[in-house]
Amino acid sequence: MATSKITYTGDLRTTSVHLKSGKEIITDxxxxxxxxxxxxxxxxxxxxxxxxxxxxxxxxxxxNHGFDIDGTTAEVTKVMAENPRRVSEIRINLQFPGNNYSDKDKAIIERSAKTCPVAHSLHPDIKQEITFSY
Known part of the structure; x- marks a missing residue:
C-alpha cells in the first residue's frame, strides 16, 4: 500500500496526503x-x-529504559550546496528539559539519536552535526 499521495497544485507548491491518517503537508x-x-x-x-x-x-x-524526554526539542539547520544544488549538511541541536539525566540515560539518548533510520538513510556525503544540550 502507498504511504502518501502528492498533488502539484501550481506555482511551485505541492500538497502531500498521508493516506492512512489523511493528514496533509504543503510544500513551497x-x-x-x-x-x-x-x-x-x-x-x-x-x-x-x-x-x-x-x-x-x-x-x-x-x-523502554524508564525515563522520559517530554518537552525535548530539536532545532534543525539545513545547509545547501551548489553544483549540484543539494543538502550538504544538517545540524541538529537536541535540547532536553531539566538536568535529571544520568550518564547511562545520556549514553542511551546519544546512541539512539545517531542510529535512527533517517540518519542511516541519508547519503554519507551529507554531514550530520548533532549536539545534545542537557
Missing amino acids: APTDNQGKGEAFSPTDLLATSLGNCMLTIVGIAAK
Missing part, C-alpha cells in the same frame, strides 16, 4: 529557488525528518 519552493517560501520546502522536510526521527527513536528508548 524556497525563495532562493524561484518560490514563495510560504511553507516547508522539500529539502526542509528532508532535514526536519532527521530531527523528527531522532526524537521518535530517543522517545522509544527512553520509554
